[in-house]
Amino acid sequence: MRRQLARNLAAVAAAALLVPALAGCSDEPAGLVIYSGRNENLVGPLLEKLEEHLGTNVEVRYGDSAELSAQLLEEGDKTEAGLFLSQDAGALGALSTEGRLAPLPQTTLDKVAPNYRSAAGDWVGVSGRVRVIAYNSGSVPTPPDSVHDLVKPEWQGKIGYAPTNASFQAFVTGMRILEGDEATRTWLKGLKANKPKTYESNLNVFDAVDSGEVSLGLLNHYYWYEKAAEKGADKLKAKVHYLPKGDPGGLVNVAGVGLMKGADKQQSAYGQKAADFLLSAESQRYFAEETKEYPLAAGIKQADGVPPLDSLQPPKIDLGQLDSLKATLAMLQDVGLV
Numbered sequence: 001m002r003r004q005l006a007r008n009l010a011a012v013a014a015a016a017l018l019v020p021a022l023a024g025c026s027d028e029p030a031g032l033v034i035y036s037g038r039n040e041n042l043v044g045p046l047l048e049k050l051e052e053h054l055g056t057n058v059e060v061r062y063g064d065s066a067e068l069s070a071q072l073l074e075e076g077d078k079t080e081a082g083l084f085l086s087q088d089a090g091a092l093g094a095l096s097t098e099g100r101l102a103p104l105p106q107t108t109l110d111k112v113a114p115n116y117r118s119a120a121g122d123w124v125g126v127s128g129r130v131r132v133i134a135y136n137s138g139s140v141p142t143p144p145d146s147v148h149d150l151v152k153p154e155w156q157g158k159i160g161y162a163p164t165n166a167s168f169q170a171f172v173t174g175m176r177i178l179e180g181d182e183a184t185r186t187w188l189k190g191l192k193a194n195k196p197k198t199y200e201s202n203l204n205v206f207d208a209v210d211s212g213e214v215s216l217g218l219l220n221h222y223y224w225y226e227k228a229a230e231k232g233a234d235k236l237k238a239k240v241h242y243l244p245k246g247d248p249g250g251l252v253n254v255a256g257v258g259l260m261k262g263a264d265k266q267q268s269a270y271g272q273k274a275a276d277f278l279l280s281a282e283s284q285r286y287f288a289e290e291t292k293e294y295p296l297a298a299g300i301k302q303a304d305g306v307p308p309l310d311s312l313q314p315p316k317i318d319l320g321q322l323d324s325l326k327a328t329l330a331m332l333q334d335v336g337l338v
Helices: 002-017 040-054 065-078 089-097 147-151 166-179 181-193 202-211 222-231 265-278 281-289 319-323 325-335
Strands: 032-036 058-062 083-086 124-136 159-161 216-220 238-241 252-260
Touching: 032 040, 032 065, 032 265, 040 058, 040 265, 040 281, 065 083, 065 089, 065 166, 083 089, 083 265, 089 166, 089 252, 089 319, 089 325, 124 166, 124 202, 124 222, 124 265, 124 281, 147 181, 159 202, 166 181, 166 216, 166 252, 166 319, 166 325, 181 325, 202 216, 202 222, 202 238, 216 222, 222 238, 252 265, 252 319, 265 281
Parallel strands: 032 058, 032 083, 159 216
Antiparallel strands: 083 252, 124 216, 124 238, 124 252
């Protein structure tokens, strides 16, 4: 089943890559090819600045991080990519495990705390996000302090989530690492029994909580801050609750980059410069101010109102271990949540 799932992911990714989205729309050959698991709406403007910084044409191929990771494994040394920009650490960890990432210079790695980069030294986080429980303040005066509470009967039909979203799947993978497969499967079955409402994206989950369509939602922190900046915090019924005491629902994950092993010298050189650019003060301010994520380098503070990263109580986990996504997908399929 796992082999078939991997083949399916690779096939979907291959089809997606047949029509690449270009950051640099010129006829000249790309100086750097980036496979990006991050949405173009989020990082497109930043990658345009990267193109200016490098002084060369940059081609960006967008897709799902897990699918792109599978595609890169299929391509091996024949890949055209010099850099992989992943939405989460798990997709990078999968490539690292298979030896498909090149070592990064220590000067690059040292820009980020050890818990937000690869222990093998072949990928580094560029921005961070924390999982939260969003709640409708009109119907939920006191939100639960643990995702384990979400299987209680009182929340039946009142929970929204996005099961195909990479961040939700990374959270489930984290729970498997922290609490084991049996406990995670039991929790997933309990969640399904509570008839949660399924949405396509975290943004849809947030909107459902804010409108009162559901009382609680599982998503990343920055959606609230983006909406608050857009509409005004006082206009939002939805609030976010940061989970305490190392609860698996409070996972801090990172978007990160890795250099592709086997890339030609030009791709490798531009890829390295791109990694350093994404850790520069300019890029870190972009993540803080534009996407409301946590900057991980360059001494840049988080956006106003976002609690400091060191004030959170996330579970202690090696993010590189989030690479067992295929097993998570198989479990979600078996339970019937995807």
